[in-house]
Structure formats: structure tokens, C-alpha cells
Amino acid sequence: MPGSRVPWGTVSRERVIQVATKRVRAGRYEELTIRGLASELGVSPMSLYRHVRSKDDLIDEVVDRLLARCWRPRTASDDWLAWVAEAADRLRRFLVSQPAALHVYLRHPVVSRAAIARMDAMMEVLRRALPDEDSARRAYGAIHSYTVGFGVLQASRAGWAPPETDPDGLAQQLAAYTTPRQFGEGLRYLLDGLSPQALFKAAEARVP
Amino acid sequence: MPGSRVPWGTVSRERVIQVATKRVRAGRYEELTIRGLASELGVSPMSLYRHVRSKDDLIDEVVDRLLARCWRPRTASDDWLAWVAEAADRLRRFLVSQPAALHVYLRHPVVSRAAIARMDAMMEVLRRALPDEDSARRAYGAIHSYTVGFGVLQASRAGWAPPETDPDGLAQQLAAYTTPRQFGEGLRYLLDGLSPQALFKAAEARVP
DNA sequence: GCTCATTCGCGTACGTGTACGCATGTCGTC
């Protein structure tokens, strides 16, 4: 019976992404495997490749869907400092809680739908707060770098056991600067650095 | 002839690290392979594991050696702002130019000899500039996060071809905030945010 | 020199992502 082939159309890009997303949301990213997905879908491993360019391509898609659900701040956007702080913190939490997201952000610039929507929204806010387009872009770049950088460091520290010998409690020392509180304080330094320009814009608005 | 075994002591941790380091310095990190190293050393792949815990362990060691050669600023450390800026930029360049380094910094906190030496040196400078130990640690954390984050983004953008369709020249937009110039400007925002505390310390020094 | 514990090189084997190509299913055109 060589004809033990599954009916036509059993698998589709959408099905693959759904199953993968379910696993990642359940925190099973580390054990996400092409062979595993295939067996859950009841097809042969190589069949997935008709619908997904590669495992990384698949993960990109999964992460886009997860990001779409969680990036948007609840804070009103007329308080730009608060809005930006919340948006940054949401991305940080996302990176720390989802290893898959980390993987994606580290492999290439993220230009998925949700990531672009998020960038557009933040640029919008920054444009209203800062004197010109160029300042807004610089600010965005700085904030984004800091956020991703912090997320990476915090995530790499989580689930990491310090080497057997820990002279000077070095692990504690490192731990001390990758707490969420630390994130907020560092971000404040950044935003403080940006604020003078925002004040300038506010002043300019009064004297047109 | 089952006795086609290589003489005793042909391979050592040092040899393995040397060969691997040579390859990485030659920009051949992507094709760095246990089997490849073994064949260059003339031994069987599994022999390496007597001297190296894992491939990642090996890469940690290689990256430590490369970092040791390049982290130290040339600027005199009595101009703390300039010293810190150069130190940060050196780490950024290292991360961008050496994918292996990126790999290590993303996998776990880096506590190798060179990394600790670098941290100690920077903490020294920050302690002299800022009012107390706590401020220094916060500053270090913020600077480090920003630097690693920027390095990650810049590296991921390098060697990346934007998707076939590039609406609104989005690639350019992204490119605009991952230039070395941008790094410096963002860092300045951060240091500006820190400076008030430094000024406070300077004032305090005059009125003991 | 003998014995025994330790170190070292290696053969085998497993699970991973995925390139390649065959065979089968589906659909558009006559």
C-alpha cells in the first residue's frame, strides 16, 4: 500500500501557522520541530515545505501574530512620554517572555505587518512631540535600540545559572541591572535626553 | 587496520581554540563546524569533545580572545564622556563585525575574562563621574543595553536584502536609524540624561 | 614490572533542518 498518502489539501500555510502558534503560546517553543508539527498535522515533514519557505519563515509569521496582540499601549497617546514608555515596556516584555520573538528580532530587521504598524504608531507620537521628522527618527532609533538591547540582556539572564564559582557575587551584580525597574530608569535617562527638544517644540508652538 | 588512530595528545583545548579563532578572524564563522575543525586537526569529530564542552563553549572562548584585543579605548579616561562613548562604540563595532560575538552576547550574559575586565574598567570610570555606586550601576546597565541593542539591530540589517517589494522605501527608513552616526547620537541622549547627576557630583565635590 | 585508575581518540547512532526529485492530484483548454 504505497498509496497511504494523506488526502489532497490536508495541510495549508494557515494550518501550519496555527498549529505552530498554538505551541509557542503554550511556551513550547524550544521543542518546536518541523517533524513534530508534521506529525501533529498527520503529514510527512517535507510536506510543510510546500507552504512555508523554512522554519525561520514560519517563526516570523508566528511572532508577527503574537506581536499584533500585545504591542499597543493602553495609555492615551497625548501624554507622549507615558505612551512611549509603555510601548517600549510592552516590547521588552514580549521579547523576554517569548524566546521565539527574541530569535526573530536577532536574525533580521522585523518588518512584519504588526511591527510596521507599531513603528508607524510610535513615529506618529514622536513626530507630534519633537521638532522635526529627523529628530523623531533619531529618537525612534535610540528608543528601539535600547529596548531590544535590554530585552536581549534580560532574556539571556533568565534561565541562566551562574558558573559554579561566583567570585564577588558577580551574578548578583549582573542581575542588578537587568530588572524591569532598571529598564524604566534607563529609559528615563534616554527620554530626559530627548525632552529638551520636545520643550523646544512646545515653546516654538507658542511663538509661531 | 583498525589502528589508524592518531598519536596520543594530538589535540588539546588550546589547539582547538586556536584553529577555531583563526577561522573566525578570517570571517569564516558561518562555516565553522565541529566536523570541519576536526578534519583540519586531523582527528575524528568526537575527539574535540574531550577538550571542549560543546560548540558554544568553544565559541565563548574564541570570542573572549577577540574581545580582549579590541575593547580598550585609546581616549584618556579622565574625560569620562569621551571614554565611555569610545568604549561603547568599540563594543558595537565588535558585535557588528563578528557574528560569533553576537551569537555569544545573545545566548547568555557574558562573564568571560575580557568581558569582566571591560565591565570593571567602565564601572571605575562611572564611579568617578557619578555620585554613588548605585548611579554608576544604573548608568552601566543603560549604556550596555543600548550598545548591545544597537549592535544587534545594525548587525541584523547588514547582509540583509529587503523583501522584493519595498513600499515607501521602508528599507531606507530602517537603514536611517542603524548607522554608526545614529549610534553616537542616541548614546548622547543617554549620556545627556546622565550628565545632570555628574554635574551634581562635581558641585558636591566643591562643597564637601 | 604489574596493576589499576584515569585520560584520550573514536565508532556508532540519534534527532535536527532541508535539497532534490518522483508520483499523484487538480484544473484549464480543447
Next chain:
DNA sequence: GACGACATGCGTACACGTACGCGAATGAGC
């Protein structure tokens, strides 16, 4: 229907990192 173009499922095969355990070389204590 018949036939050709294409889409899809899958079997085979490769290179990768590395767990496990065997046998040989080395060194320590007598």
C-alpha cells in the same frame, strides 16, 4: 473526456551537533 501545466504530498539523502560507550594509551603506587 483528453491532455498538458501546475500544485501538492512524500521518500530519500545529506550535513549538522552530540550522547554513549569501547578500547587503547598513560601515569601512580607498589
